[in-house]
Every structure is written in C-alpha cells, then in structure tokens.
Amino acid sequence: MNESYIGKSIPRIESVDKVTGSARYVHDMKLPGMLYARILTSPHAHAKICSIDTSRAEKLPGVKAVLTGPELPYKLGLYLVDKDILAKDKVRYQGEAVAAVAAVSEEIAEEAVRLIKVEYEPLPAVFDPVEALKEDAPLVHEELGSYSFMKGVFNPRPNTNIANHFKLRKGDVEKGFQESYRIFENEFRMPQVQHVPMETHAVIAEWLPSGRINIYTSAQSPFTVRNLMSVAFNIPHSRIHVVIPYVGGGFGGKAGIHLEPLAATLSRKAGGRPVKLVATREEEFNTIPVRQGIIARIKTGVSAEGRILAEDITYYWDAGAYADYGVNIGRASGYSGAGPYDIDNVRIDSYTIYTNHPYGTAYRGFGHVEFFWAIERQMDIIAHEMGIDPYELRMKNLLKPGSITITGEKIRENTGRVDKCLEMVAKEIGWKGSKTEEERKKEFVTGRVKGKGIAVLHKAPAMPTFTSSSAIIKFNEDGSVDVLTSGTDYGQGTYTALAQIAAEVLKMPLEKVHVVWENDTDTGPYDWQTVASRYTFMGGNAVIKAARDLIEQMKKVASAVLRAPEDELEIDNEKVYIKHNPDEYVTYQQLAMGYVYPNGNAIGGPLIGRGSYIAQGLTNLDPETGQGLPAIDWTYGAHGIEIEVDVRTGEIHVKKVVSAFDVGRVINRILCEGQITGGVVQGLGTALLEGYVYNKDGKLLNNSFTDYKIPTAKDIPETLIPLFVETPQLDGPFGARGVAEHPMISVPSALGNALYDALGIDIKELPITSEQVWKKIKNKVTKT
Structure with a gap:
C-alpha cells in the first residue's frame, strides 16, 4: 500500500523554482x-x-x-x-x-x-463614509442610476453615495432591547490599508490586428x-x-x-505591438485599489446572566471612488456580521459608500478583519462592564450544534466547533480571567505591564451561488500524471495540496504527480476565481472527481486485459489488480496511452480524467431580511495573545500568540501552519502599524515604505502556536475546509483586548500606535 499523503507536511512543490530564481513572473517576461x-x-x-x-x-x-x-x-x-x-x-x-x-x-x-x-x-469632495450619506454631500457618481449591476444581489441607491445597502433582520430587535438588563453602544474605526504584495501588479497585453487579445x-x-x-x-x-x-x-x-x-x-492603438505595464510601488498605494476602511456602530442588549438578547449593527464601508469588490464585502459582512454567536434578535445594515478615496477591493478576510475588530472588542467591553470573564461570556453565547445563524442556517455536528477552538486557545495561553484594577496598579509601577486577550472568528467563502471549479488529470507516457486546474497558487501552497489529493486518490507516488503551474484559458479547465479560501474545498473536490474518472477509465480497460469484471478490480501502487488475486495486474504505465497486447492489438487510448464541482444549495438572500443560505462551509477559529507594554513609551511587544482553527481535516500541516504564521503577522500589521493617512484635500501622505510600515521578520511574536480542531466537513475533500484568510481575522481585536487587560484602557480605532497608547496612559494617570 502507498503511504497516505493527507495530513503530512509536504514541502511546497514550487519551492526550489522560487528560491533559485527559475520561476518566471510577468516582471521577467519580454x-x-x-x-x-x-x-x-x-x-x-x-x-x-x-x-x-x-x-x-x-x-x-x-x-x-x-x-x-x-x-x-x-x-x-x-x-x-x-x-x-x-x-x-x-x-x-x-x-x-x-x-x-x-x-x-x-x-x-x-x-x-x-x-x-x-x-x-x-x-467639493467627501472623505468620510458617514458624511457621504448626508443629503448635501457631494455625489461621487451622479450617474449611479444608469449603471448596470447584478440585480437581486446588490442594491445601489441612485442620487446618493450608496453603492450597496445590505439588510439583515432576524427576530424582534426592539423587543430584545426591552428585555435586556443592560445595553451597550460603541463605535469602532479602521482605516484603509494596502495589500503590499511582494510583486506589484504587472501585465503584458497584445491586441492583434486579427482582433485576438493575448494577456x-x-x-x-x-x-x-x-x-x-x-x-x-x-x-x-x-x-x-x-x-x-x-x-x-x-x-x-x-x-x-x-x-x-x-x-x-494601448496595444491596439500601437498597431498590435505587445505593451508591458508594471505598477510602481507608489502606484500600488495611490492608484491600485486598497482595503476598505470601516466605521462600525454596535448596540448590544444583554441579560443579567450575560446572554446576548439583541444586537443592532451598522457598518459604514469606505468604498472609495468605485464599487469593485466593495459591494460584495458589504454583503458578506452583513450576513456574517454578528460573529459566531447565537443571537435571537439581530438587525444589521451594511452600507458600501462612495467617497473620494482610492477605491476598495478584496483583501485577505474580505471585510471580516474589519468588522471583527468591532465585534470582539465589543464583547470584551461588555464583559468588563458586567464583571463577567470574557471567556465565559463568549462560551455562553457561541454557536453550537442546533443553533440557528442570523441568516437562518442550522448549525450541525459537522459544521465546525468555535467553542473547541476557544477552549484550546484559552488553555494554551494560560487564561485565568481578566486582571483586576489593583493587579494592574501593582504591575504598573514596574514600568512594564503584561496582558492577555482572546477573540473568536468565523468566515465562509463569499461567492455567487453558481460558482464552480474543474480539473483535468492526464497520463503521461511513463505513467506519471499532469493535473490541470485554473486555480492560481500565488504563494498559499494550493498546488501542493492538490498534488497530495491527487496522489492519495490515485494511490501513486507524489513525485509522479505534476500540477501544471501556468494557468492558460486556452488549455486549462474553467474555474471561477482563487479567492474566499474556497480553492482547497472546491478545487480539491474537482481533482478528486477527475481522479475517480481516471480510475474508472483504467478499470474499464483493465477489465478487458485481465478478463475480470470492473467491480472485481482494485488499484494500488500504480497497478490495477484483481481483488482476490493481486498477482494478476496491469500497471498504470501500460494503460496510460492505451494497452498493447503481445500480438500488437491495442485497446483504450490516452487516458484523461475530468472532474467538476459546483457549490451545492446556495441561495440568494432575501433583500429585506438577508435570510437564506449564503455559504457552503464555515471555518471557525480563535486567537489568544499575550503582550507586554512599556508604560513610559506606550510600545507594545507581542510575546505570544496562540491560534486554533477548525479546518475540518488538515491536508498539509506545514502549509496550514504557514498560513497561520503569515496571517497572524499580517494581522499584527493591521493592529499596530498600517493605515492610510490623508491631508484635508484627500492626498495620501504615506504612499511608500518610508512612511507606511508593515511587519518584518523582527515583528514575528516570540512564540506563535498553531492549533487545529478537526471536525470533518462531510462534503469537503477528505473532510477539509479552507483556512487561508482566517488567521488574520480577530488578531487586532485580541490584541486590543490584551491591551485592556494590561492597562485597563479601551482603544476603538486602529492602528494601535505607541503614541496612542502613551496618550491613553497619561490621561488615565492624570485622572487617578
């Protein structure tokens, strides 16, 4: 029997090409x-x-x-x-x-x-999304009413700056507030940020005289x-x-x-000559789209025991000058926007609003990093005000099997367990409840104070109901296979996971599985997009189906060769053999291009497997209530962060981060751990460093690495522990679900919660700079 490749730490298959410089990027092409x-x-x-x-x-x-x-x-x-x-x-x-x-x-x-x-x-310009809603605000798009859009999904408002308004309604919110013991209202803010990919945007295009366009x-x-x-x-x-x-x-x-x-x-105007356009780093900041900013207002009603009875949330998304992915981010944050909590009465209004900022687009987490900054900070504020342990408050309210989500979906045993993620994190971080004010005062005099914070998260793939993926697996003459997909591996390790899946199903050595790297619409099978942490799930299922199709074809030919019914055949070790007589077999190589009998007769032919997968059961959401089934799966997680703060400077040192995710099934452990490490560090960038700064006229002031800082290797926490819960997704490849975006989500809120634990100060606007912390410390000392 071949060894199992599922769950193993297989190095990324393209690693040698990348570290030796032989991998070819558009930047290299001429x-x-x-x-x-x-x-x-x-x-x-x-x-x-x-x-x-x-x-x-x-x-x-x-x-x-x-x-x-x-x-x-x-x-x-x-x-x-x-x-x-x-x-x-x-x-x-x-x-x-x-x-x-x-x-x-x-x-x-x-x-x-x-x-x-x-x-x-x-x-006249408008830069604040709330100000942009006023009747006398300058219109960014006077022609909004004439634009075409995806009807039944989005809701632009002509003669306003509202590119989309998503509404979610569950239960009776006003009744829930009336029954609440206490009500909490807060506003949270997060600025626009830049993606900062190592490779800037680059394209070569030629519009040939024949009318064909190569890109x-x-x-x-x-x-x-x-x-x-x-x-x-x-x-x-x-x-x-x-x-x-x-x-x-x-x-x-x-x-x-x-x-x-x-x-x-440009190529067409130049007579069809190829034209290369590469964005400078400054253009990445100023011209290429960014992550949207947000203003979040949350009103939460809570019982005396700490149960959330009602929540009224408004998200104001700074979409910038154009809608792009921003309207779908507003939609996704609407149907996900109360977090992984079991709440009977919820009202969410998510507005995607035009401003005169650079326009927003998709960014890792697709809006969830932003709104979870508000949701998970709000949970800690409630806990502290009510004298409840933040861990216990969450455990009382988290979704569990049998719960109904805010869109009406029933949580089942195989959906995933956010409570187990939080339990693992709390144990590993050494959570013993929040500090008292007396404990903080005693530690404060030493000049360095420590704090711990926790936060939970969830996210599902945000995609149309009709999204699909496909794969082709074809044999080579030596019995190896090529796997063709059109999912793009831009560093996340997807192709390595697909190779493992193909090798596992085909029961052949991993080194004989080649995933074709270059995506080509002329030769590759269709795929919607590589976004939304969907590709291991969607593409993985397509590869499994393609592999099974290939196996069926092999068995059909082998049945004639071995003179045995197809249902009496089995595969392993690159052979198709008779179950009750394993010594009777034919090899993959013998079947790959067509089997040739000793007398020269041949049957079969080049074997090519195909597979496709389309998301099952998804529905459009009701335009007035947001009810429906928006997602094929949910990945849950939790973070625990320990920090140390220098009270003289406000500088925050991240000592330890523990992160747990219910991934359904780990396909490649080292890749999952790498996703967590990268996501956490990127989340720390959002929490502590990153954010667009404008002058009063809307000019971006920090459009280079001189003034816009991102985390480096020196900013990686001293200890970073990735943990996994495995509640298999029944329709996932080997039970897996995605985890690419999730490690970044709720990192800022966990850090903000740790800061409160350390110093008893609440910060509601990102990034949490040393100057901001220092001012809060000084203000608190002055008051006391």
Whole structure:
C-alpha cells in the first residue's frame, strides 16, 4: 500500500523554482517588439477635467501610443459597472489614471507622461463614509442610476453615495432591547490599508490586428480576467487569451481586473505591438485599489446572566471612488456580521459608500478583519462592564450544534466547533480571567505591564451561488500524471495540496504527480476565481472527481486485459489488480496511452480524467431580511495573545500568540501552519502599524515604505502556536475546509483586548500606535 499523503507536511512543490530564481513572473517576461507603458495620475481627489493636451507627448521620438479617457467608450465593473479605463469627465480620487503612454522604453514613456498637460477644476469632495450619506454631500457618481449591476444581489441607491445597502433582520430587535438588563453602544474605526504584495501588479497585453487579445498578467484568476474583458469590450470569450505564470502574492488585491484593459487598448492603438505595464510601488498605494476602511456602530442588549438578547449593527464601508469588490464585502459582512454567536434578535445594515478615496477591493478576510475588530472588542467591553470573564461570556453565547445563524442556517455536528477552538486557545495561553484594577496598579509601577486577550472568528467563502471549479488529470507516457486546474497558487501552497489529493486518490507516488503551474484559458479547465479560501474545498473536490474518472477509465480497460469484471478490480501502487488475486495486474504505465497486447492489438487510448464541482444549495438572500443560505462551509477559529507594554513609551511587544482553527481535516500541516504564521503577522500589521493617512484635500501622505510600515521578520511574536480542531466537513475533500484568510481575522481585536487587560484602557480605532497608547496612559494617570 502507498503511504497516505493527507495530513503530512509536504514541502511546497514550487519551492526550489522560487528560491533559485527559475520561476518566471510577468516582471521577467519580454516579448518581441514590446513597448513599455506609464500612466499619468490625478493630483486631485475630486475635480472636473477641463482639457487634456497630449500633443507634445505624441511628438516625442519613441512614443507609439497615447491614450486619454474620451477615446475609450468602455465601462468596467465586477458587480456594479461604474469605472472607466481612464478618467473621462472628472477624477474621483487622487492617484486615478487620466492618461497613458506606450513607448519603446520606460524612460521615454515616463518623459512623455510629464509632457501631458491637464487642466482641472477642483470639486467639493467627501472623505468620510458617514458624511457621504448626508443629503448635501457631494455625489461621487451622479450617474449611479444608469449603471448596470447584478440585480437581486446588490442594491445601489441612485442620487446618493450608496453603492450597496445590505439588510439583515432576524427576530424582534426592539423587543430584545426591552428585555435586556443592560445595553451597550460603541463605535469602532479602521482605516484603509494596502495589500503590499511582494510583486506589484504587472501585465503584458497584445491586441492583434486579427482582433485576438493575448494577456499575460499577475492576477488571481485567468477566467475572471477573460470574462470581465469580454464584457467590457463586447468581444467573444474565445478571442481573449489569458495566461497567468507565477504570481508574487495577491491577498485579494489581484482579484478582478486592474491594468489589463489599459495595456490592451494601448496595444491596439500601437498597431498590435505587445505593451508591458508594471505598477510602481507608489502606484500600488495611490492608484491600485486598497482595503476598505470601516466605521462600525454596535448596540448590544444583554441579560443579567450575560446572554446576548439583541444586537443592532451598522457598518459604514469606505468604498472609495468605485464599487469593485466593495459591494460584495458589504454583503458578506452583513450576513456574517454578528460573529459566531447565537443571537435571537439581530438587525444589521451594511452600507458600501462612495467617497473620494482610492477605491476598495478584496483583501485577505474580505471585510471580516474589519468588522471583527468591532465585534470582539465589543464583547470584551461588555464583559468588563458586567464583571463577567470574557471567556465565559463568549462560551455562553457561541454557536453550537442546533443553533440557528442570523441568516437562518442550522448549525450541525459537522459544521465546525468555535467553542473547541476557544477552549484550546484559552488553555494554551494560560487564561485565568481578566486582571483586576489593583493587579494592574501593582504591575504598573514596574514600568512594564503584561496582558492577555482572546477573540473568536468565523468566515465562509463569499461567492455567487453558481460558482464552480474543474480539473483535468492526464497520463503521461511513463505513467506519471499532469493535473490541470485554473486555480492560481500565488504563494498559499494550493498546488501542493492538490498534488497530495491527487496522489492519495490515485494511490501513486507524489513525485509522479505534476500540477501544471501556468494557468492558460486556452488549455486549462474553467474555474471561477482563487479567492474566499474556497480553492482547497472546491478545487480539491474537482481533482478528486477527475481522479475517480481516471480510475474508472483504467478499470474499464483493465477489465478487458485481465478478463475480470470492473467491480472485481482494485488499484494500488500504480497497478490495477484483481481483488482476490493481486498477482494478476496491469500497471498504470501500460494503460496510460492505451494497452498493447503481445500480438500488437491495442485497446483504450490516452487516458484523461475530468472532474467538476459546483457549490451545492446556495441561495440568494432575501433583500429585506438577508435570510437564506449564503455559504457552503464555515471555518471557525480563535486567537489568544499575550503582550507586554512599556508604560513610559506606550510600545507594545507581542510575546505570544496562540491560534486554533477548525479546518475540518488538515491536508498539509506545514502549509496550514504557514498560513497561520503569515496571517497572524499580517494581522499584527493591521493592529499596530498600517493605515492610510490623508491631508484635508484627500492626498495620501504615506504612499511608500518610508512612511507606511508593515511587519518584518523582527515583528514575528516570540512564540506563535498553531492549533487545529478537526471536525470533518462531510462534503469537503477528505473532510477539509479552507483556512487561508482566517488567521488574520480577530488578531487586532485580541490584541486590543490584551491591551485592556494590561492597562485597563479601551482603544476603538486602529492602528494601535505607541503614541496612542502613551496618550491613553497619561490621561488615565492624570485622572487617578
């Protein structure tokens, strides 16, 4: 028997290519006759474009194409079609692309951009999502009522700045508040942040004279790029060819389309020559979309025993200038937005709101990092005010088998156990309840105080009801197999997990399973997108079906060769054999290209297995109540964080982080642990360092690593312990469910809770800077 590969720590299959530099990225590529593109961006957050003079740029030797917005009669949008390729009548954020140049060198393109003259007339701008709701607020999109959008799913409001309003209603909220012993109301804030992938956005596009478009791009989904390009340009899908080689990180920022339409239209104007457009790091901050900011207002009614009786939540999402993924983030935060708690009476209003900031898009956690900052800080505030242990308060209210979620879904035994995750974390972190004020005072005089915080989380894949994945497995002449999918592995280790799954089902050595790295819409099977922590679940199931299809084909041929019924055959060790007589067998290699009898006759043929998987049972949600089935699975988790604070400077040192997740079944332990380590550190960046800073005119002030800091290796906690609960998902591959985004969620809130435990101070706005903590300490000392 072959060894089992499920649950083993298999090194990532692409690791050697990446560390030796042989992995090829779009940045490395160069096509014959290639041109280089640069863009001109707006210095204003909101302004009318009065005129654009490109004459001097067009005359510069080496310039082959110059484009402005009026030349491009196309609209872009994933769920709400509201964006031009280049700004036309007005600009809506500082950094928006206004014109573009393609030239024989990047230096000439940059010089040409400087020669373009644009006259603007500044317009009143709006930067706060709550202010943007006022009747007299400037409209970011006057034409909102004319835009096409995904009807039945999203709800834009014409003549307002509301790109989407998601409503969730469960029970009788007002009655719940009337029956409550105490009511707590708080507001929490989190700014926009940048994805900061190691590889900036890059694309090479060629719009050939035949009308065919070839695109090489660092994106998260080849078929999404193809589909959105097809819709935007009204071109058949078959005439758009998208290739994705290695991708150097995405975190959601490379989902959808970004630079591809601009590079393609520049190529068309340049006569079909390939055009390469690579975003600078400053453009990643200013021009490429970001993570949305949020203002969250929560009102919670609690019984004397600590049961949550009612919750009224409003999320104000700072979508920036365009809707992009932001409307779906608002939707996902609406149906998930009360956290993994069993609450009878819930009202949630989640508004995705246009402002004159850079526009928001998907980011690891898809809104959950943001709203869990509010939910889990609120839980601790309630616990402290009522004198209840924060651990006990959560345990009293967590979803358990038999509970009904806020969208009406029944939690079952195989759904996952958030209570077990919290129990494991509390035990490992050494949780003994919150400190008393007297304990804090005694420790304060030493100059360094310690604190512990806990927080829980949940997340499901946010995706359409019709989302699907497919896979192809084909034999090679030597009996090895190639696995073709169109899920993009941009560093998360997906392909290694798929190789393990294929090897496990086919009962063959892992080294004989090759997952084809480069995604290609011309040759690869369809997949919706690699987002939402869905691919191990969806793609894994598709690979299992493809492997089983291949096995059926092998057994059919082997049945004739061995003169035995198919149901009497078994597979193992790269052989198909007769169950009751294992010495009678035929090898995979003998079957791979067709079996040849000694006399030269042949049967069968090249064996190719195919498999597909589509999410089962999902429904659109009721537009007035949000009731329905929005998710195929839920991954639950919990964090425990221990910190030490220097009371003289406010500096926070993260000493220990413990994280537990119910992943259903661990496919690859080292990869799961890596996801947790990376997610926790990224979450600490959100908690302590990251956030866009603007001046009063909407100009971004920290658009480089000089002023925008992210965690480094030195910021990894001294101790980081990943733990796993395994409650198998019945429809998951070997029982697995996703865990890619989840480790980042609730890290900021657990840290905020630890800070209260250490010092008795509440912070409700991120990031938690040393200066902010120092001021809170000084204020508390002054009052006492």
